[in-house]
Structures are given as C-alpha cells and as structure tokens.
Amino acid sequence: MNTTTLISETKPVKKLHIPNWLNNCLTGDQNDPHNSLICRAFNFAYSLHEGQYRKSGEPYIAHPVAVAELLRDLGGDSEMIAAGFLHDVVEDTEITCEEIETLFGANVRQLVEAVTKLSKYNFSSKKERQAENFRRMFVAMAQDIRVIVVKLADRLHNMRTLEFLPPEKQRLIAEETKEIFAPLANRLGIWHFKWELEDLSFKYLNPIAYNNIKNLVSERRKDREGRIENVIAIVNHRLNSLGINPIEVKGRPKHLYGIYHKMELQHKEFDQIYDMAGVRIIVNTNDECYRALAVVHDAFRPIPRRFKDYIGLPKPNLYQSLHTTVVNSNGRPLEIQIRTLEMHNIAEYGIAAHWKYKEAGNSNNTHLSSDEEKFTWLRQLLDWQKDLKDAQEYVDNLKENLFDDDVYAFTPKGEVIPLTRGATVVDFAYRIHSEVGNRMKGARINSKWCPLDQSIQNGDIVEIITSNNSHPSLDWLNYAVTPSAKNRIRQWYKRSHRDENIARGRELLEKELGKNGLESLLKSDTMQKVAQKCNFVKVDDLLASLGYGEITCMQVISRLREENKQQQPEVKTQPLGETPLATTVTKTYKEINGNKYPICGIEGLMYHIAGCCRPLPGENIIGVVTNIRGISIHHLDCPNLSTIPGERLIPVSWNSGDSKSRNSTYPVDIVIEALDRVGILRDILGRLTDQNINVSNAGVKTDFGKPALISLTIDVQNATQFRYVINQIKNMSDILNIRRVSEVSSINK
Structure with missing residues (x-):
C-alpha cells in the first residue's frame, strides 16, 4: 500500500491511501480497455464522493476502493471492479442510472442499479423495504450473477467497519448478515466470505461468547498446531511412499462461529469440541483423492458414520471434497478434507471459479452459463418468489432456501433432490414442481407406501404418485416443514377460490373509498400502476390478494394516495367528489372544530x-x-x-x-383461536404491524391436539379501526375464531 496523489479533472488534488494494484492502473497504459474502465470509474466515484465521510471519519471513497479490491481478489473483471467503485453513487449522489450507462456501459449500469438500495421509494414498513430490496436483487442476479458478488463484497466491508455505528444498528445489520448474506455466500460457494461474515455477525450479536471463544482458541493454539504438524508429517510420508505427490497438505483452523455453532448444536462445552482444526489434502486427480482417503484410513482409525463423499454427490453450490473424521495418535478426533486443486478453487471462490464472461469476445455473456445452471436453487427461488407478495413471508422463504440442504433424496430416475433436514414427502413433491405437489395422491419411499407426513432420510428413493383429480388438503399445512411447500399449498387455495376473493377485495375497497366511481377507478391506469407497485400484474390479481388477506386495504390505499399525489399534486385543495380518493384525502385533512374533550x-x-x-x-x-x-x-x-x-x-x-x-389510543383485549403451527404468532403480529397497531401484551397457550389460544392487548383509535383490524386477522388462513375478552361482542369466523 502507498500514498499516491490522485488527479481529477473537476476536483482539487487530494491524497488518498490506495492499494498498489489501483495505483498501477492509474499510472499504467490508459489505452488498455481494462485499465481505462477501472480508472474512469475510480476518478468518477472519487469526484462524486469528495467531501463525504464515513462514520469512522475516513473519506467515503475508502469504502468503494475496499469493495473494488475484494472483487479484484476474487478475480472479477473490469466491469465488476468498476461497479465496486460506483455502487453507491446513485444512492448517495444526484447521478442517475442512465448517466452510469452513458459513461460506463449497460453492464456496469445493471450491476450498479441492482445493488442500489431502494431508499428513494416509499414503503409501509421496514420489512417491506427489506423484502423488495432482496426481490429486486435476486431478479437482477438471474440476469447477471455478478450482482450478488458485488453486493457480498459491499456487505463484507461494511461488516468490517461496523464498530462505528450505534449498537442497535450494529445488531440489525449483523442479524441480516447472519440470516441472509452469510448463507448466500455459502450457496455461491465463496467460503472465505461466508466464514468472515459469520464471525463478524457473531461478534456483534453475542460479543461475550465471541470473546470467550476467541480467547480460548488463542490460549490453546500452540498445542493444537503441534498435533496438526504431527498428522501432516505422517500423511506426507505415507502419500510419498505410494508415489502420490500432494500439491499441499496443511492445517485448517475452524472459524469462531463454527466452533460456537457446534457447541450449541451438540450441547457441548469448549473442552468437548476436539475438531477445532483439521487437515486439508490437495492432490492432482479424482483418483488420487480416493487413494489418499485409503492412506488416511490406514494411518488413523476412522470414526463410523463420519465420512461424506461430496465428489460423487456434490453440494448444490458445486462444492466437491471428501470429508472423513479420524482419531489421531493423541486419541482426539480430527477432520480431514481431500480434494483436487480445481475443487479447492471452487470451494474458496465458488461461483467466481465458473464465470464465463471472458469467453471469445462475448462481453454480454453474463447470464448463468452451463456450469452455473447447476445452481437450481436460484431458479427455484425466482420461481417461488413470483407468488410471494407478503414481505414477512418472502423474507422467511428466502432464509429457508438459502441455508444448507442436509438431506439428499432421489427420484426413481436417479435425480438428486436436496432437502432441509426433517422435510416430508409433501416437501419433496413441491420441491420437484408445484404441479407435482398439487396433484399428489400418495407416495412411496424405497418402493413402500408411506404417509404424507413421513420424514425423508439421506439416500431415500421417493416416488410421488399423482392424479389429475387430486388436490392439496389443508391438513398438508401440518405435514409440510418448509415455508415454500406451505406457501404453494396456500397459493392453490387462493387460486381455486379466486372469484370469491376478487369479489371480497372489491367489497373491502368499496367500504373504504365509497361505491361512486369505484368501477371506473378499478379500470383506470392509476389502479393498474398501484397493482404493479404491489407486485401484481393485473388489478384482479390485486383484488384477489386483498380479498384473501395477503395484503391489506391500508397498503392499497397508501399506494393509491402516492400515485394520486404524483398525478395531482394539489389534491388537498380540489373539490370533494372528483374521485373516491380525492374525497378520502380531503376528509382526512379537513380541520374539524370541536371542544378539547373526547x-x-x-x-x-x-x-x-x-x-x-x-x-x-x-x-x-x-x-x-x-x-x-x-x-x-x-x-x-x-x-x-x-x-x-x-x-x-x-x-x-x-x-x-x-x-x-383521534390521536389517542385505547387498549382492547382479544383472544384468537388458531391452528397450532410454528410462526402463527409472528404472522399475526406482522399483520398488526402493517396496520401500525401497537401490541402492549401478548400470551400463547397451547394444548396437544387443540387450537392455540393467543391473548393480545392491542391499542386502537376507535371501533371502526378495531373492526377493520379484526377482519384483517380473520382473513388469515389459520385463524379459527376471534373474540373480545370483555364479552361485549364476539367475532366468529
């Protein structure tokens, strides 16, 4: 690293601490297209961010430089590195995406636009903003996989400098990183991003445990390294004696969060975790991998059921390696990984090892290539998200599908189906395709008929029997484990009762906006734009979702008001009656004279x-x-x-x-009877949050085989709002009954 004077045509000379590779680009041949794009992007970002500073006090441009360096270290091309420099200019300056395209090309514009947060748009909740950010990012990711790599580099550097933010914000960002971005790095196979993101999240989410494990690992480092060196010497000697010349045999420390996770998962203390480091053997060919495995098992005693062959059965992120756990000469378990150099590169750099963007002059080949087609989870995720309109449901589904698949089952034709541990036949059917699940009438595991709630084990051969006359049952919601399968079941019920839901959605809007002019409003371009803002193709789709309770009337009206304000900025001063929306807005802001007593x-x-x-x-x-x-x-x-x-x-x-x-709230006690399933309380509280309803007290009582009883104290402004909130909860699929505790009224579904 050195300090170099950077010259900008539009800004005064400044000094900045930059890496040598960037300095070489700035002082190198500017006729080289690679150098030229990187230099232009850096100088452009430098001039735009001048005068901006991070919470740490350093110039803001230091962050884009760090992101670009992470991308370069991954082997990113000049467009990726340029996007690393420019990824914040649209959000933090007045520059538009169109200007980015004019100056740097369509590919760079696409990368920058996809990682730009939606901070300039209005959302009804933080959860909705988060869901829409992820939705947009994954759509762009399907067109250009580099999008998510740029985003991961951005998040990694932000996590490295998280100490300068307030504690509450640290926890929020760390939680999102742990639940979304670290699993995503793992799905893409970028292992060294994954473990650093996990460790940094661990540091802020559980600082006491983090520091304890860090100190314990440091104290025992010398003893651990001595044991590893002894194993390495034995392995090298045995391999060489058989004519196998390994490329590398070295120790592999386990990262801090990995140790903590194993302690939590196995309910063990630190002293009971023996494999805090392992040995990695890198050889030349697949054949040598299996020969090296035989050497290891001959030199050390293997532990039963602790061998995994990811070469014959790769992980969904293309990871390949042989894993075995043995007992070394000191009587301690030790994990050994065996792989080729190519497998190692994929394990470390993941998707970066499979980029095809530099193929024979085809600079536009940025879609998933034949190798990346193996990332079927991304295709499935994009397919599933089409029907997920609820923000909480979308984020939950995303988290589920990003985590590792622990179980591998097979179709009768030998196709591998990865599943989460505990998944049932219902989950298997919907993992193949939604129509397979919707038409399932039975299943066989290993040629034997089985109940639909049967859990699937590693290596099971599962055959789904379908019929055109079959359809999902609500009982399947209790059989399914994965949110994606449960969502598909609910989606089928919504479609099968579509006409009823459209009529109900129309009725709900009529109550809020009035009957006059509603039909013309529903057919207008304004309403079509509202539907699109709510992620629906047609207005009827919006009405059906409203009728089913997937979105709320307040969300629709909020979007309607936003659209109306854009078209009619002076809507508050217009006469009553021009449109139902104008009437609603005017009444809302009308000054009413009355005494101060409620x-x-x-x-x-x-x-x-x-x-x-x-x-x-x-x-x-x-x-x-x-x-x-x-x-x-x-x-x-x-x-x-x-x-x-x-x-x-x-x-x-x-x-x-x-x-x-009108600004006061009044507490109301209600009791909700609901199907006893995981997440029902969270879903109810999410629905209340969408309505800006405060919950001052909550309790849940469950009894095996009976509905869950959920007691809530909610704060509402008046009886009208209370009835509206009750209707919103009633429309949820798993709600059986709601009553007001005072017994003044009872609301039965």
Whole structure:
C-alpha cells in the first residue's frame, strides 16, 4: 500500500491511501480497455464522493476502493471492479442510472442499479423495504450473477467497519448478515466470505461468547498446531511412499462461529469440541483423492458414520471434497478434507471459479452459463418468489432456501433432490414442481407406501404418485416443514377460490373509498400502476390478494394516495367528489372544530375508561359516577351496569369532532383461536404491524391436539379501526375464531 496523489479533472488534488494494484492502473497504459474502465470509474466515484465521510471519519471513497479490491481478489473483471467503485453513487449522489450507462456501459449500469438500495421509494414498513430490496436483487442476479458478488463484497466491508455505528444498528445489520448474506455466500460457494461474515455477525450479536471463544482458541493454539504438524508429517510420508505427490497438505483452523455453532448444536462445552482444526489434502486427480482417503484410513482409525463423499454427490453450490473424521495418535478426533486443486478453487471462490464472461469476445455473456445452471436453487427461488407478495413471508422463504440442504433424496430416475433436514414427502413433491405437489395422491419411499407426513432420510428413493383429480388438503399445512411447500399449498387455495376473493377485495375497497366511481377507478391506469407497485400484474390479481388477506386495504390505499399525489399534486385543495380518493384525502385533512374533550357530557370532570368493558370511540357509552375516580365510562351493554343504581348513571357520548381523541389510543383485549403451527404468532403480529397497531401484551397457550389460544392487548383509535383490524386477522388462513375478552361482542369466523 502507498500514498499516491490522485488527479481529477473537476476536483482539487487530494491524497488518498490506495492499494498498489489501483495505483498501477492509474499510472499504467490508459489505452488498455481494462485499465481505462477501472480508472474512469475510480476518478468518477472519487469526484462524486469528495467531501463525504464515513462514520469512522475516513473519506467515503475508502469504502468503494475496499469493495473494488475484494472483487479484484476474487478475480472479477473490469466491469465488476468498476461497479465496486460506483455502487453507491446513485444512492448517495444526484447521478442517475442512465448517466452510469452513458459513461460506463449497460453492464456496469445493471450491476450498479441492482445493488442500489431502494431508499428513494416509499414503503409501509421496514420489512417491506427489506423484502423488495432482496426481490429486486435476486431478479437482477438471474440476469447477471455478478450482482450478488458485488453486493457480498459491499456487505463484507461494511461488516468490517461496523464498530462505528450505534449498537442497535450494529445488531440489525449483523442479524441480516447472519440470516441472509452469510448463507448466500455459502450457496455461491465463496467460503472465505461466508466464514468472515459469520464471525463478524457473531461478534456483534453475542460479543461475550465471541470473546470467550476467541480467547480460548488463542490460549490453546500452540498445542493444537503441534498435533496438526504431527498428522501432516505422517500423511506426507505415507502419500510419498505410494508415489502420490500432494500439491499441499496443511492445517485448517475452524472459524469462531463454527466452533460456537457446534457447541450449541451438540450441547457441548469448549473442552468437548476436539475438531477445532483439521487437515486439508490437495492432490492432482479424482483418483488420487480416493487413494489418499485409503492412506488416511490406514494411518488413523476412522470414526463410523463420519465420512461424506461430496465428489460423487456434490453440494448444490458445486462444492466437491471428501470429508472423513479420524482419531489421531493423541486419541482426539480430527477432520480431514481431500480434494483436487480445481475443487479447492471452487470451494474458496465458488461461483467466481465458473464465470464465463471472458469467453471469445462475448462481453454480454453474463447470464448463468452451463456450469452455473447447476445452481437450481436460484431458479427455484425466482420461481417461488413470483407468488410471494407478503414481505414477512418472502423474507422467511428466502432464509429457508438459502441455508444448507442436509438431506439428499432421489427420484426413481436417479435425480438428486436436496432437502432441509426433517422435510416430508409433501416437501419433496413441491420441491420437484408445484404441479407435482398439487396433484399428489400418495407416495412411496424405497418402493413402500408411506404417509404424507413421513420424514425423508439421506439416500431415500421417493416416488410421488399423482392424479389429475387430486388436490392439496389443508391438513398438508401440518405435514409440510418448509415455508415454500406451505406457501404453494396456500397459493392453490387462493387460486381455486379466486372469484370469491376478487369479489371480497372489491367489497373491502368499496367500504373504504365509497361505491361512486369505484368501477371506473378499478379500470383506470392509476389502479393498474398501484397493482404493479404491489407486485401484481393485473388489478384482479390485486383484488384477489386483498380479498384473501395477503395484503391489506391500508397498503392499497397508501399506494393509491402516492400515485394520486404524483398525478395531482394539489389534491388537498380540489373539490370533494372528483374521485373516491380525492374525497378520502380531503376528509382526512379537513380541520374539524370541536371542544378539547373526547367525551361529551362530562366537560371539566375527572373521568376514566372502565377496565371491565373498555369501550372504544364509536361505540355506545354511558357514564357512572364513582366515589373516588370521578366518572367511569362504560360500554352501554356492559353486564356490570345491571348492579348500578339509576341515579349514578350519566348520559355521555364520544366527541367525534375532537382532534385530540383521534390521536389517542385505547387498549382492547382479544383472544384468537388458531391452528397450532410454528410462526402463527409472528404472522399475526406482522399483520398488526402493517396496520401500525401497537401490541402492549401478548400470551400463547397451547394444548396437544387443540387450537392455540393467543391473548393480545392491542391499542386502537376507535371501533371502526378495531373492526377493520379484526377482519384483517380473520382473513388469515389459520385463524379459527376471534373474540373480545370483555364479552361485549364476539367475532366468529
């Protein structure tokens, strides 16, 4: 590294600490297209980011330089490196994607645009923003796999400098990195990105455990290295005596999160984890891999059921290697990996070892090539995400499909189907294709008929029996383990009741916007744009999803208002009645004169809302004079009123014109009966969050074979909002019944 003066045509001379490779590009032959693109991209980013600083205090351009260097170390081409320099200019400056294309070409524009966050768009929740970012990134990734590599390099450097952010933001970013980006690096086979992302996430999510393991590993390093060197000497001697000349035999330390994960998974203490380091043997050919395995098993005692052949059965990310665990001369277990140099390059660099962008002058060959076609999980992910509109559901599905597949089953024709551990026949059927799952009427495992909830084991041969007259059952939701299979089952039910859902969605919009003009609005270009913003192709798709409860009326109206504001900036001053939306907006912002008391009839008196019935604005109420706490406000149907003398009752009513009361919230206790499944409480809370409803208390009671009872205290503004929220929860597929605890009203599905 050195300090070099960088000259920009539009900015004053500045000094920046840069790596030698970049300095060589800047001072090298500018007629070389490779050098020229990198230099132009750097100088352009340098001039745009000048005057911007990171939280660490260093110039902002240091971050793009670090990202570009990570991409160069992976063997990235000049377009990738240029995108590394430019990946933040659209988000952080006034430069547009069109200008990027004009200056640097369509491929660089595509890379930059795909990794740019959607910070300039409005979303109803952080979860929706996150889901849309990932959705957009994966669509672009299918067109150019380099997109995700640029994004991973960006995330890795941000994680390396995370210490300068506030603790809460550190945890949020680290959690997302652990759940999405580290598994994604693993899926792409970029191992050294994966382990560093995991370790850095571990550092911020569990700093005490991180530091403890770090110190313990450091204390025992010398003893561990001595044992490894002894094993290496034995292996080298045995291999050479058989005429096998290994390219490399070296120790391989296990990263800190890997040790912690094994401790948690196996419920062991640090002293009980023996394979904190291993040995990697790199040879020349596949044949030598198996011969070396025989040598290892002859020199050391192999541990039963701890051998894995990833050469004959590669992982979905193309990883190949032989793994075996043996007991060394000290009586300690030791993992040994055996692979060829080509396999090692794929293990370290993953997808980078399979890029085909430099083929015979075809600079546009940036789609998945024949080698990358083996990444079937990406194709499946893109297929599954088409029907996932709910933000929480999309992110959950993404997490599930990024993690390692632990079980490998076979079709009768010998095709390998990777599955998550615990997956059932239902998951297997939907993993093959959604139509196979939808038409399944039975299954055989190893030629024997089996129930649909049968878990699949490694090496099972699974045959799915289909029929055109078969269709999914709601019971399958209890059989399926993977969110993707459960989503496909729900999607079938939505499609099979599509007309009913469209009618219901239309009815919900009619209640919110009014009947007049609704038909013309639904047929308008405005509504078509709203549907597209909600990730639907047609307005009918939007209505069906609304009717099913996949999206909420508030989300649709929010998008409608955004679109209306773009088309009619002065909508608030327009006369009432031009469109249903104009009416809604005007009423919302209309200034209403009223007194400052939320309840009429007790002005100036002390009062409180009765805890027995907790009435809401919009419901019929009555006041009761108490001895100590002033006036107690009850629901008119409160059963406790029957014991109150008539002289203590005061007629009261809600003041609907009070602006203060519209900003107040009132607690309501509800009990929800739902199918007992993993994630049901999370899904309900997510639906409430979409409505900006606060939950002040929550509890769950379960009993085997019975529905789950979920008790919630929610804060709402009035009875109308409460009814709307109840309807949104009722529309969820697994909800059986909802009731208000006060027993004033009961809402049955």
